[in-house]
Amino acid sequence: MLEIKDLKVSVDQKKILKGLSLKINKGEVHALMGPNGSGKSTLSYVLSGKDNYNIDEGSISFKNENLLNMDVDERANKGLFLAFQYPMEIPGVQTSFFLRTAINAKRKFLNLPELDALEFAKSLKTISEDLSIDPEILKRDLNLNYSGGEKKKQEILQLSMLNPDLAILDETDSGLDIDALRVVADGVNKFRSSDNAFLIITHYQRLLDYVKPDFVHIIADGNIVNSGDYSLAIELEEKGYEKMANV
Amino acid sequence: MKLQPLVDLLLNNNKIYEYISLNLTSRDPFSNPKIENYKYSQLNKLDYNKSLNNIYECDLEVKDNFINNYLLNKKIVEIDKKLLSWNFKGPDSALRLAALIKNPKLNIYDLDNFKENVCIIDISKYEDLNIEFNYSKKAKLSILLIDSDKNKNSNPRYISFNLSKDSEIEILSINLNKSISLLFYEFNLSDFSKVNVTTIQANNLHLRNEFYFNLQSNCSAKISGANFCNSGVNDNYSFMQHSNPNSSSREVFKSIVDKGAITNFQGKIYVDSIAQKTDGYQMSKSLLLDDISRCNNKPELEIYADDVKCSHGSTVSKIDNDLLYYFNSRGINSELAINILKKAFIKEILDSIETLPLRSVSDRIVSNFLS
Numbered sequence: 271m272l273e274i275k276d277l278k279v280s281v282d283q284k285k286i287l288k289g290l291s292l293k294i295n296k297g298e299v300h301a302l303m304g305p306n307g308s309g310k311s312t313l314s315y316v317l318s319g320k321d322n323y324n325i326d327e328g329s330i331s332f333k334n335e336n337l338l339n340m341d342v343d344e345r346a347n348k349g350l351f352l353a354f355q356y357p358m359e360i361p362g363v364q365t366s367f368f369l370r371t372a373i374n375a376k377r378k379f380l381n382l383p384e385l386d387a388l389e390f391a392k393s394l395k396t397i398s399e400d401l402s403i404d405p406e407i408l409k410r411d412l413n414l415n416y417s418g419g420e421k422k423k424q425e426i427l428q429l430s431m432l433n434p435d436l437a438i439l440d441e442t443d444s445g446l447d448i449d450a451l452r453v454v455a456d457g458v459n460k461f462r463s464s465d466n467a468f469l470i471i472t473h474y475q476r477l478l479d480y481v482k483p484d485f486v487h488i489i490a491d492g493n494i495v496n497s498g499d500y501s502l503a504i505e506l507e508e509k510g511y512e513k514m515a516n517v
Numbered sequence: 518m519k520l521q522p523l524v525d526l527l528l529n530n531n532k533i534y535e536y537i538s539l540n541l542t543s544r545d546p547f548s549n550p551k552i553e554n555y556k557y558s559q560l561n562k563l564d565y566n567k568s569l570n571n572i573y574e575c576d577l578e579v580k581d582n583f584i585n586n587y588l589l590n591k592k593i594v595e596i597d598k599k600l601l602s603w604n605f606k607g608p609d610s611a612l613r614l615a616a617l618i619k620n621p622k623l624n625i626y627d628l629d630n631f632k633e634n635v636c637i638i639d640i641s642k643y644e645d646l647n648i649e650f651n652y653s654k655k656a657k658l659s660i661l662l663i664d665s666d667k668n669k670n671s672n673p674r675y676i677s678f679n680l681s682k683d684s685e686i687e688i689l690s691i692n693l694n695k696s697i698s699l700l701f702y703e704f705n706l707s708d709f710s711k712v713n714v715t716t717i718q719a720n721n722l723h724l725r726n727e728f729y730f731n732l733q734s735n736c737s738a739k740i741s742g743a744n745f746c747n748s749g750v751n752d753n754y755s756f757m758q759h760s761n762p763n764s765s766s767r768e769v770f771k772s773i774v775d776k777g778a779i780t781n782f783q784g785k786i787y788v789d790s791i792a793q794k795t796d797g798y799q800m801s802k803s804l805l806l807d808d809i810s811r812c813n814n815k816p817e818l819e820i821y822a823d824d825v826k827c828s829h830g831s832t833v834s835k836i837d838n839d840l841l842y843y844f845n846s847r848g849i850n851s852e853l854a855i856n857i858l859k860k861a862f863i864k865e866i867l868d869s870i871e872t873l874p875l876r877s878v879s880d881r882i883v884s885n886f887l888s
Contacts, residue, residue: 342845362861372847
């Protein structure tokens with residue numbers, strides 16, 4: 271589904287990613303762990319297409335197409351979703367309106383008719399109940415004055431509603447209390463299937479206790495330095511990044 | 518410098534000149550904040566120092582570019598002297614003067630005769646340019662104020678609303694697609710009266726709206742303005758005069774400026790020395806959609822009482838690239854995202870409309886304009 275080859279990325283002439291390669295197949299959940307400044311979030315922004323990240327070398331193919339040739343909205347409509355570490359607050363735009371607009375943008379891209387209002391409402395009700403999201407919050411402006419946990423749940427709600435092929439969770443666990451973490455993890459597990467894939471970016475093992483990854487990668491100084499299965503995350507928790515990054 | 522010298526002069530003569538055309542060859546016929554005397558001044562202040570004796574030769578020297586361009590062609594008309602004795606305590610206004618010169622008559626209408634609680638006033642149906650409406654009922658009256666005249670050039674108009682004790686009106690005023698639109702609004706609020714004005718201005722080339730409020734005790738005034746400006750110069754001025762104690766005012770003006778257009782906003786909250794316990798608030802916000810558009814926002818407070826709560830603020834911003842990226846990352850293209858963000862920007866103005874029929878009119882106009 272996603273193949274990154276020898277990716278070198280710089281920002282303002284500072285090299286951040288230094289030849290990173292990663293392959294994610296359908297049905298797989300990959301965890302990318304690394305210390306601060308190792309390039310985790312840069313990778314997520316590059317994948318989603320954010321401006322100001324210079325691709326110096328390398329390639330990224332998504333569903334056998336060159337991802338780097340696509341605009342941000344095109345990537346999203348083709349099935350790539352980034353759950354933000356710091357979701358944006360949008361005053362004046364109601365949460366449910368934003369969601370419906372996003373779903374209909376994707377349906378338009380796929381030459382499908384707009385989603386019926388009733389169908390949308392039903393689907394929104396079911397998923398938001400699963401995520402313990404207060405229905406009142408959906409009437410409020412998107413992410414405005416939401417707590418940290420509410421914002422992260424909102425990202426998972428969008429993920430579930432937009433039904434992407436590849437979801438990137440950028441430190442979704444940061445700022446979550448234990449209950450919220452469990453709710454978010456349950457949401458991810460419910461959505462997880464053999465048809466989609468996840469790249470979970472995190473500092474800690476705790477989210478991976480709930481969402482068991484098939485592969486764990488350690489990133490340090492712009493490159494993947496170690497890969498393994500879930501046991502690598504446990505080992506990392508015990509030994510710390512400094513030791514594991516030098517393995 | 519006050520208008521009084523000119524008024525005195527006019528009262529001592531039977532005739533004045535009527536000035537009938539605007540010169541729009543100038544790029545910027547409206548006010549220029551750089552030439553104003555900043556503190557406690559109006560952008561449109563007149564300077565009669567040099568030319569009082571030569572007014573008939575049209576040697577009126579003004580600092581204001583607007584009136585300077587207005588006073589080009591002239592003819593002699595009779596003037597109703599009663600008109601000049603309007604009990605107007607507000608700031609000097611070149612626009613008010615222009616309305617007065619253009620049509621020196623004031624016609625008074627009684628809004629109490631309306632049977633419905635929502636009505637439409639089409640100012641183009643009134644022959645007279647200067648209109649005064651009186652309202653004294655205790656029931657709330659909601660008014661849609663429009664100008665359906667297809668002529669793109671509107672004459673300067675003076676429109677006044679006088680509210681008696683305990684009365685309440687809500688007004689939605691629409692200015693659309695005019696080459697020139699010049700309106701001076703005056704609201705006189707008696708004790709315990711209430712007014713809520715929302716103004717939507719879109720697609721006008723040269724627009725100038727002036728809002729003057731005079732608040733007596735225990736009354737409240739609210740004005741919310743949405744201005745979509747994509748050509749020419751659009752000016753909005755407000756003067757909120759708290760004359761007596763315990764009155765409150767809320768002003769929010771928002772402009773979306775595009776394609777090299779210019780918007781100016783100047784608003785003053787004026788609190789008289791006896792107007793204790795005044796609660797005043799003013800906010801002006803502009804959203805610039807390109808690098809060549811301009812806005813000049815000038816909030817002012819002038820307070821002579823010592824027990825009041827007054828605040829003001831002003832912001833200028835452009836579309837946030839991070840917000841745009843967030844929309845894009847959800848599959849929403851930039852064009853649609855910008856439209857949504859523009860609607861979101863002025864939502865606060867639309868939300869201020871309380872009467873449902875007026876709200877649906879405003880929603881439709883804004884949707885049409887943004888689609």
